[in-house]
Amino acid sequence: xxxxxxLLQISLRNIFSSFLNVVIGLIVLVGTLFFVIGGSLVNSMDxxxxxxxxxxxxxxxxxxxxxxxxxxxxxESWQIPDLDPIPDFSKIKGPLMxxxxxxxxxxxxxxxxxxxxxxxxxxxxxxxxxxxxxxAKQSRETVESLKAHVRxxxxxIQTDMTHVNQVAAxxxxxxxxxxxxxxxxxxEFWNGFDKDxxxxxxxxxxxxxxxxxxxxxxxxxxxxxxxxAFAKSFDRMQIVDGQAVPxxxxxxxxxxxxYEEMFKLKSAHRxxxxxxxxxxxxxxxxxxxxxxxxxxxxxxxxxxxxxQLDPLSSQKAVSILQGTLxxxxxxxxxxxxxxxxxxxxxxxxxxxxFYDQLAPLVELYRLKPGExxxxxxxxxxxxxxxxxxxVYGTFQFKGLEKSGLAGGLSLMDLxxxxxxxxYVTPDKIAETQSLEKAAGVKFxxxxxxxxxxxxxxxxxxxxxxxxxxxxxxxxxxxxxxKRVDLTSQVYSREEIEKGVVxxxxxxxxxxxxxxxxxxxxxxxxxxxxxxxxxxxxQKAAGNLGQFxxxxxxxxxxxxxxxxxxxxxxxxxxxxMATLQRMREIGTMRAIGAQRRFVLAMVLTETVVLxxxxxxxxxxxxxxxxxxxxxxxxxxxxxxxxxxxxxxxLYPGLSAGxxxxxxxxxxxxxxVSALYPATMATKxxxxxxxxxxx
Amino acid sequence: xxxxxxIQNVYKEYPLDKVVVPALQGVSLNVIQGxxxxxxxxxxxxKTTLLNLxxxxxTATRGTVQVDGHDTKNLNDSQLTDLRLNTLGFIFQSFxxxxxxxxxxxxxxxxxxxxxxxxxxxxxxxxELLEKVGLxxxxxxxxxxxxxxxxxxxxxxxxxxxxxxxxLADEPTANLDSVTGENIxxxxxxxxxxxxxxxxxxxxxxxxxxxxNSVVKLADGRIVNGKAAAAGAH
Numbered sequence: 058x059x060x061x062x063x064l065l066q067i068s069l070r071n072i073f074s075s076f077l078n079v080v081i082g083l084i085v086l087v088g089t090l091f092f093v094i095g096g097s098l099v100n101s102m103d104x105x106x107x108x109x110x111x112x113x114x115x116x117x118x119x120x121x122x123x124x125x126x127x128x129x130x131x132x133e134s135w136q137i138p139d140l141d142p143i144p145d146f147s148k149i150k151g152p153l154m155x156x157x158x159x160x161x162x163x164x165x166x167x168x169x170x171x172x173x174x175x176x177x178x179x180x181x182x183x184x185x186x187x188x189x190x191x192x193a194k195q196s197r198e199t200v201e202s203l204k205a206h207v208r209x210x211x212x213x214i215q216t217d218m219t220h221v222n223q224v225a226a227x228x229x230x231x232x233x234x235x236x237x238x239x240x241x242x243x244x245e246f247w248n249g250f251d252k253d254x255x256x257x258x259x260x261x262x263x264x265x266x267x268x269x270x271x272x273x274x275x276x277x278x279x280x281x282x283x284x285x286a287f288a289k290s291f292d293r294m295q296i297v298d299g300q301a302v303p304x305x306x307x308x309x310x311x312x313x314x315x316y317e318e319m320f321k322l323k324s325a326h327r328x329x330x331x332x333x334x335x336x337x338x339x340x341x342x343x344x345x346x347x348x349x350x351x352x353x354x355x356x357x358x359x360x361x362x363x364x365q366l367d368p369l370s371s372q373k374a375v376s377i378l379q380g381t382l383x384x385x386x387x388x389x390x391x392x393x394x395x396x397x398x399x400x401x402x403x404x405x406x407x408x409x410x411f412y413d414q415l416a417p418l419v420e421l422y423r424l425k426p427g428e429x430x431x432x433x434x435x436x437x438x439x440x441x442x443x444x445x446x447x448v449y450g451t452f453q454f455k456g457l458e459k460s461g462l463a464g465g466l467s468l469m470d471l472x473x474x475x476x477x478x479x480y481v482t483p484d485k486i487a488e489t490q491s492l493e494k495a496a497g498v499k500f501x502x503x504x505x506x507x508x509x510x511x512x513x514x515x516x517x518x519x520x521x522x523x524x525x526x527x528x529x530x531x532x533x534x535x536x537x538x539k540r541v542d543l544t545s546q547v548y549s550r551e552e553i554e555k556g557v558v559x560x561x562x563x564x565x566x567x568x569x570x571x572x573x574x575x576x577x578x579x580x581x582x583x584x585x586x587x588x589x590x591x592x593x594x595q596k597a598a599g600n601l602g603q604f605x606x607x608x609x610x611x612x613x614x615x616x617x618x619x620x621x622x623x624x625x626x627x628x629x630x631x632x633m634a635t636l637q638r639m640r641e642i643g644t645m646r647a648i649g650a651q652r653r654f655v656l657a658m659v660l661t662e663t664v665v666l667x668x669x670x671x672x673x674x675x676x677x678x679x680x681x682x683x684x685x686x687x688x689x690x691x692x693x694x695x696x697x698x699x700x701x702x703x704x705x706l707y708p709g710l711s712a713g714x715x716x717x718x719x720x721x722x723x724x725x726x727x728v729s730a731l732y733p734a735t736m737a738t739k740x741x742x743x744x745x746x747x748x749x750x
Numbered sequence: 751x752x753x754x755x756x757i758q759n760v761y762k763e764y765p766l767d768k769v770v771v772p773a774l775q776g777v778s779l780n781v782i783q784g785x786x787x788x789x790x791x792x793x794x795x796x797k798t799t800l801l802n803l804x805x806x807x808x809t810a811t812r813g814t815v816q817v818d819g820h821d822t823k824n825l826n827d828s829q830l831t832d833l834r835l836n837t838l839g840f841i842f843q844s845f846x847x848x849x850x851x852x853x854x855x856x857x858x859x860x861x862x863x864x865x866x867x868x869x870x871x872x873x874x875x876x877x878e879l880l881e882k883v884g885l886x887x888x889x890x891x892x893x894x895x896x897x898x899x900x901x902x903x904x905x906x907x908x909x910x911x912x913x914x915x916x917x918l919a920d921e922p923t924a925n926l927d928s929v930t931g932e933n934i935x936x937x938x939x940x941x942x943x944x945x946x947x948x949x950x951x952x953x954x955x956x957x958x959x960x961x962x963n964s965v966v967k968l969a970d971g972r973i974v975n976g977k978a979a980a981a982g983a984h
Contacts, residue, residue, distance in 0.1 A: 060862040063855070070850035644846040647807055648908070649835025649863045651828060742807035742834070745846055746798055746920055 064658055068665035075637065077630045081663070082670035084623045085726065089674030089718045090681075091619060095612045096714025097682050103605040105702035110598045112293045112702075113454045113463040114280055116163065116562030118575050119597035120153065120582070123590040129167075129560055130599030132462050137169060142478075146558040147551070149589060152581050153563065158574045160566045161290040166281040166474055166559030167466065170434040174273040174423065177364040178210050178266045182258060189254040204250065206367035207261065211242045213363055214268050237264040269364065275319045277432060279309070279467040281474020283553055290564045293457070299426025299450020305547040307470045309430065309446045313453040314464025320422050323361055324397065325411070327351045331399070332408050337704070338691065342401045355397035359390050362419055370418040377414045381407070426450040429544070436479025446473050447544045459692070462601070462699040471553050472543075478557075563591075604700065620725050627729035631663055635733045635740075642737055643744025652738040659734035660727060667726030668719070675718055682710040753816075754915055754948050755781040755804055760813030762799050762971075773799040775971040776813070781950060783915065786942045788962030789952040795968040797952040798920055804950060805838055805918045806830045818915055835863055839909030841919035841938075841951075845901040847893040847908075853880065854889040857907045864912060879907040883937060899930035903937065910941060917941075919951035923958055935961050 072078055111117055114131050120143075121129055127138035143149060146164045153162045185203040187193060215238050222230050240246055241261060250257045280287075284302050288294055298316070302308035317326060334340040334348050342348045366374055371389055378392040379385065386392050399407050424430060426449060433443045446469065457463035469477075565574055575591050582589040595602035635642070642655055689705030692698040700706075762774040774796045781787055781804075789797050802808035803815050806822050807830075815822045818837045822830065834840075847856045854876055861872045880886045883903040893901055902922060909917045919938065923931030935958050942949050953959055967975035 060865065063859070063862050066855070067848070067850055074850060640844075640846060641848060644840075644842065645848070645859075646831065647805070647834060647840050648860050649831055649912075651831050651863075654863065742805075743802060745840070745842060746802060746807065 060654070064661045065665065067658060068662040069669075071662050072666055072669055075634050077634045077637075078666055081627050081630045082666055084626055085667045085722055086670040086674035086677075088616070088619050088623055088725075089671040089722055090678045092616050092718040092721060093675050093678030093710075093714050094681055095616065096717060097678070097711045098708050099605065099608050099612050100711040100714065101706060101708030102608065102700055105706055106605055106700045107594065109454075109457055109460070109463055109699050109702040110602065111568075111594050112291060113457060114165065114291070114466060114562065115594040115597045116161075116290065117565045117568050117571055118563040118578070118591055118593050119165075119560055120149070120162075120563060120578070120589045120591050121560035123582075123588050125590075128590070128592060129597045131167065132465070132598050132601045137167060140166075140559050142557045142559060143561075143589070144557055145555060146561065147554040147556075149561070149582075149587050150554060152585050152587060153561070153578060155581065156574055156577050158565050158567055158570055159563055159578070161286060161564040163286045163290050163562045163564070164281075164283050164471060164554070164558035164560075165287075165562050166471075166478065167278065168281065168434055168474065168478055169276055169278045170432040170477060172275040172277055172430060172432050174275065176266060176269045176273075177361065178207070178214075178269050179262070180423075181206055181210065181364075182262055182266060186255075186258050189258075202367055202369065204247065205369075208242065208247065209366075209368050209371065210269075210364050211238060211265060213360070214238060214265070215242060217360070218268070234268060238268070241265050277311075277315065277319075277467060278465055279469045279474075281469045281471050281478070281559075284308075284310070284468060284470055287468065290562070291454070293455040294452055295455055297451045297453050299448070301452075302449045302470060303547075305549065305553070307446060307473050307543055307546065307548075308449045309470070309473070310450055310452045310468040311424075311448055312464045312467045313451040313458065314461060315467055316422070316451045318461075320424050322365075322419060322421050322423075323358065324355050325416065325421055327355045328408055328411055331355075331404060335401070335404060338693075342399065342404065352397065352399055355399075356394050359393035359397065362393060362415075363390055365419045374415060374418055377410070381410050424448060432477070434477040436477070440479065442477050442479055444473055444476050445544075456703040457699065459695065459704060460699040461695040471556070471558070472548060475557055478559075601699075616721070620721060624725055624729045627663070627726065628732055631659065631730050631733035632736065635659065635737045638737075639740055639744045642740040643742050643746075646740065647742035647745040655738045655740070656734045659737045660730050663726045663730035663734075664723060667722045671719060671722035675715055678718075679710055679715070682708060686710070752783055753780040754783045754785075754818055755779070755950070756814075756816040757800075757803070758814045758816075760803065760810045760815060762796075762803065762808070763811045773971055774803075774810075777968075777971070777973055778813075779966060779973065781916075781948060783948055784942070784946050785948050785950070786939060786961070786963040787948075787950045787966065788959050788964070789950065789966045789968060790954060790959050791968035791974075792954065796971040797968055799971075800968065801918050801920050801950065801952055804916070805840065806834050835860060836912060837915050839912065839914040839917040839947075841902070841905050841909050841917060841922045843921040843924045845893070845898070845905045845925070847901055847904055849893055851892075852889065853885060853891050853893070853896070853904050856893065856904055857911050860908060860912045875911055876907075879911055880904075882941075883907045897930075898926050899933060902926060902930075902934050906934070906937060906941070910945065910947065913945070914947065916948045916950065919949065921952055921954075923953065923955060928955075928957065931955065931958060 072082070110132070119129050119131070122141035122143050125138070125140040127140060129140065130138050150162050153159055181203060185200070185207060188200045188203055218230055218234065218238065237260075241264070246257065285304050288301060296310070297313045299310075302310060311320070317329070321329075331342070331348055331351050334345065334351075335342070340348055342352060362374075363371075366389070375387060375389055375392060378389075378396050379387075382392065382395055384392070384395075386395075396407060396410075428448060429445045430448050431443060431445050433441050436442050452468065454460075454463050563578070565571060571593055575593055578591045579589075581587070582591065595606075645655065645658075646652075686707050686709055689707045690701070691705050692701045692703070697706075698704065757777060757779040760774055760777045761772070764771045764773055777796070777800065779800075789800060791797050799808070803810055803822070804817060806817060806825075809815075809822055817833065820833060822833075825833065840846075848859065851859065857876045857879060858872055861867055861875065867875070877886065877889075880889055883906055885900060885903055885907070888896065888900065893904065896904065902925075905922075906917075909919075917938075922938070923934055926934060938949055938951070939961055941947055951958075951962075959965055965975065966973055
């Protein structure tokens, strides 16, 4: 006991005896600091990201048809994986739920649709068309206001064209366009409008509207799911605007993120982004090129607002802007341009004016909750399906509001999803049958095809001539089918669950038993011949799920490199320190210390040195993590927002990293001291006799 | 009295590059227990080599060296180490104290290596010795806080703490001024008288030499004085 205490005392007192020891100590300190901080950060990020992935769409595990060519990649909306459908969800739900650890099975399928938006003038013309259509209840005033708005738009377009003509090459503007614009702006044209509104509208729609090239295509990624089950299972989901889709109804919930990004007035969205940059991220317009770019775009792209304003609103806008800017300028585009030319000093003021005074004059969003959205999607077979779906509102995942990754997916009811995906639902069959009946289509079998098509006595040409198209009958028949209002149809749970799904998310009661549950579910599927494959959330997230794995790998690699370098340096340093202590070691040997004592002494000294500095490093790391845990790391961009599962990551100290750090320190110092320690045992006691001179 | 050290016709040769340098050439010497023996001679005469052989830190090329009845040729490193620990004490020219240990711990060190005594027994012995060498007020000091003479006193205490049969001292006064050196020799002599410990020390200082009971004179690796023969004749 005595000599062990002695060894420890020698070790502790030797720590600062040599400059070399301080070098060794500092290496260990930095290594431990790095290990503790890095390990804790990666661990916290792992936890945060798994919260993000599990909590937004993935659930703890995903099932899909095992025969599929791809596997689910929930966060890679740019490419929809090629998955085979699961023909009947109701047949797999029961077996999957039979595992006692499964809390819920939520059907899911991801697809991308296209939403085509007409340009601003199209939208106003559409309103005008509605207002003048027979049976419309709009007042005379509304019609006149819309007309005035259209006339103002035409004059805006004319002004634009003149500008374009001045700067562009000759012939860039089609002379016919001038002619059409001149006609559309003439008093004569508008005097005749009321007598024959439809023809006038057609002229405007065909000849004028396309001159405004601001029509838009929105790519909308969505999850088709059982909306009730989804909301129940993913409790971070919350409705922001509008309301949830009523139980059993068809409908859509747009992701709030997409809604802001795609459906909001661009200028307003840019104002939001600048505002956020200044207030939440502490950026300065003067210093940040991204913010400067937003300001520039806002300054240059004012037409979306200009075109939206009817003459009356324009007047109001001009006076608001004149008041704000303190100028007598009357040209709205110029006023807007200088209004949007913001800097760090005036931005917040302008932001307030924009939302308090200008925003009420325009439509901030081109789609409001409760309105119908026409979306088109390519079916698996390649044809295009279009469906009108009612957008009930917007939603977000709590804590992931700003994440484009979590907010990239909107939600759609399963029935509409099946329609868009091109799978035959009972509704579709009914619709097709009724269309077939109305159009007189009959099935012909392949072997009789020739006879059926060409074998008739009358020539094809003759038939074509003889039969006049009964437009009313044929179109009417189709229209009648289309008019079946699917939006008010209510589906039972059974109807929703009985049918095709692309996959399902599985939520567990005890997530720590994920691995064994997946194994069990796979076994259930294999035993019952369900043909499913069960994967965990990390795999289901696609490449994103690998991110933490990669981060961990990099951390461990970096740590390994640091410690290998440390090993070499420590080894050398201990060798040098041992050489400096030849006489001391020789003396110990001379007065009776065995070789093993010397071995133990050098090893103990190095390990104690490592542990002391390692403790300091770990303590510093712990302090840093505690501080960071309070301060948080701001998510600098959307991706980090997702990885951090919120605007800031509040990382915790991971016990694993602390234990791991000490383990590594002991191993590294032991290994690196092994050679010098053996060398020290060979120091001869004669060394003690050597005199100084 | 029995011979505590017996050296018979010992040769020691060191290889130096391609030639062999003879350090001792046929030395024979017997030392009786309780002697206060001085080995003298000029630099390179083989004083240190002879002490190393007696101290079991080196072995002879030829000839036999017996220390306390053990032929050192027949002992392995571990056994030689035990012999040094239990039978021998060392006093070095440069004191060779462990710098990070206190005076007390330095003296206690060999006892710890022996693992024979309890903490209390160790403390009693160390305190006794430190009192004898006059450093009982400095037990907690570090060697660096002491003067040269004080350090050598600590070294003497360390050499005696295991109650060895022989204490070897290689030029114990070389790094000390003459007055301090004198005191150190007096102290060693005192210990020799009281503890009956055999002291063998090398020196080239005539004053120091004069304290010795017997003197062995070395030159070119050979014993050259008759007195040594007398010493060996006991």
